[in-house]
Amino acid sequence: MTAFPPVPRVEGVAAPLLRANVDTDAIIPSREIKGVGKSGLADGLFAGWRYTAPGTRDPVAGFVLNDPHYTHAPIMLAGENFGCGSSREHAVWALHEYGVRAVIAPSFAPIFRGNCIRNGIVPVVLNEAAVQRVAQVDGPVVVDLLAQQVEAGGSRFAFDIDAEAKAMLAEGLDGIDLTKRYGTAIDTFHAADRAARPWIYLRQDP
Template identity: 40%
Template sequence: MAHPFLRLKGIALPMPRDNIDTDELIPIAENTRTSTKGWGDGLFAAKRYLDGLGHTPDPSFILNQPPYHRAEILLAGTNLGCGSSRESAVWALRDFGFRIVVAASFNETFKRNCVINGLAPLILPRDDVERLSQQVIADPALGMSVDLLDSELWIGGAREQAGTIPFVLDPFYRTLLTTGKTEDDLLGGLRGAIDQRRAEITKSQCWLAS
């Protein structure tokens, strides 16, 4: 699990399109590495570069334009991360520098892969994604702030002035992201209670142990 975090203020990348799949996030030709590091250069490679694997930046692609080139938050439409289940799509986002992905909906496998790799998958209504994207485009330097504990995000740094928008994040996933623990860590912490309950059931319903 990556380093835990509770809050983040960073540049947001507006891509409010539907069905951004894992092959768009990391084309198959970029899947040549054997570790989780070094994948950032391949993120959106088919659209980000003029010559594919040559990696000559296309200045018209938004991720190559300041300040989006240092974005930490991605805004997307519905069904983000659809397609194949390749975890390298999440590795590419994480290695580039993203910590949060906001979408109207996620592919479930992609969403779980995000959490495992320290990337927070936040769900917002489609209208809110569109509105936030327009605000970001109008003034990208304002950035976006996210509070995982309060389940709120807002444009800029001053929460009171900007007005907050609530998002959906599974409570179990929130615990993993804000503590830096893995699923095994949390289950291990419950082992004593599980063993005690098993002993109680075995004693009261002994036929279950036979």
């Protein structure tokens, strides 16, 4: 059983939200967080921009996610420093519940990027010119994590991602799952350490 559905490849329309410095309070305003779970957040995604007033669900005309073409888009295009502000993991949970499986941006806030990797959203870094080119494509976009490239309108854009993050996303692993892969090595270390330094361990009854 995986922590989240693996995302080796994401394909679909890419919703262009080409704003810089989009913070986590814009992604999911604090007033929309009414619990500690991962569900029930999608309706509050970008609530301050998506709806006409706090507490309402009257759509703002012209906001990208209110365009039927981009409803529940699996890919989002963003500006630099996406996900800045507070470290709230709810921002990634809201995106994931809405259906987003990849975000393409020139840069991400580090904590937000880490939260994406641990929750099944591929954070793709492309330069601003490449993001703008992808935004101009009228058709499906593909984020191929295994090949580390974005395919859009006949063009391909390579992106870098570290091996650990790639494995976590491609196989649906969170940090605990990743640690369990080293279970044998951990057990071997503990056995050797217990023999060498028995005084630091609690005594076990025979």
